Amino acid sequence: MGRILLLLEHQENRRLLSEWLAPRYSVILPEVAAQVTEPADLDSQPFDLCILDARALDHFWEWVQATRAAEKPVILPFLLITTRQDVGYATRHLWQSIDDLITKPIEKIELQARVEILLRSRQFSLQLQTTNQQLQQQIVARQQAEAGEERAIAAQHQSEIQFQRLINSNLIGAIAADIEGNITDANDAFLRMVGYTREDLKQGKIRWNDMTPPEYRDRDRDSIEELRNTGVCNAFEKEYIRADGSRVPVLIGVTVVERSPRLNCVAFVLDITQRKQAEAEMRNALEKERELNELKSRFVSMVSHEFRNPLNLISGTAQLLVRSNNKLSEPKKQELLQRQQAAVNRLIELLDDVLTLGRAEVGKLEFNPIELELEAFCRQLVAEMQLTAKEAHAIALVSPGKRFTAKVDKKLLQQILTNLLSNAIKYSPQGGDITLELTCQKNEAIFRVKDEGIGIPPKDLQRLFESFHRASNVGGIPGTGLGLAVVKQAVELHQGAIAVESEEEVGTTFTVTLPMDR
């Protein structure tokens, strides 16, 4: 509903017009008693059409001008009611301030027609204004969108330049490849990493799937799946087989650049050899540390066991001798002294083993090879061992029966064979045959010590040569777990090798191979 402001001083006209217009429009009717009403009083009420008479126009002249100007470019129509004679005096100036006029006497029909037309022009003008504003907004939005697009294109261009620079910088390997394994492009860093040439690349000789070791193929399949689903795949570690067959560990990140006709990707490939080495060194250091700690605790428990027994025995027999006040018979005394001597020997043996190992560890174990006639040496040793073994064991030497010599350290070889033979005796408590077999082939002397004893459980075989390690089936058989560690050190000083085969309850064979002429 249009809002009409009536500024009429003529009382009769005021009444008449408001009566005519009120049913169809919202009429605003301020008191405009001449000279009393201030223009400011009118501003509080917005309106779409103002009907005023000549006196009001005269009084509010400046307000009319200002109000119209403020609404521009929207039309705010002013309709002047005047007498016919006054029209003749109207100036051009006046016509610029009003939009229409009605001369008295006023015809209701004519008034309604003009009011309707003026309100409609106001309405159109308002619509035009709104449309215009919307258009303006659209233009601005469009301009902003275009500016945004331009910026995006510029940014893309910039990032392409940076990308190209990164590839050319050869800081990291970069390849363009398809899903079938073809590498269509690669930078120098990548070629260097995998040891191929640009010529190889041109000839299609470099294929990423051929360079991938079998154990990484599943991982590759997962990545391809990820690429298909998301367009990128998280960086992952794998290895490539170089042109020379060696392997290079890499970190690789892939992104899809094209989906059809087939999946095309670019990938960044980082050589992580150094990182892997650092990791391995770290792991080794930790492992060493752990081994050392374990060794320490095993040593402590060994010392408390193995050293205490002979020491107790020595102190026990000594007390007996002291307390007996020379009342013991001579043979009894001799027996006690012999037992003391045996215990002392056992302690010396233990200390020897610990010292040998300690020296081997710091690389100070002496190694003095001499030409040694092996068969004679073994024969002598077997005879000595047979003396210490009970009758339950028969120790035999099996040898080719001819003389042959090798350059070995006599003391160390003695340690090797005594340890192996005494183990063979100790770990076959039910007795049985023990053989030391000596052979010579391809410039190697081979010593094989075989028994029919308790054997070694498979799970213990691996760690047999570590200090203090004893198999789980030793039961009450005494021992420190040092003998084989000493043997291994002595064999290694000869640049030889030691191997073991064993079956529980059947028997064990240790084979020592020493080069005869280093």
Ligand code: ATP
């Ligand atoms: P010692 O230091 O007194 O020799 P040990 O005999 O226990 O003590 P090693 O000679 O180093 O130590 O042997 C390590 C372990 O290997 C033994 O404890 C035993 O469990 C196993 N072993 C060695 N030789 C034999 C063998 N011939 N038959 C069965 N087990 C054996």
Ligand code: MG
């Ligand atoms: Mg032993």
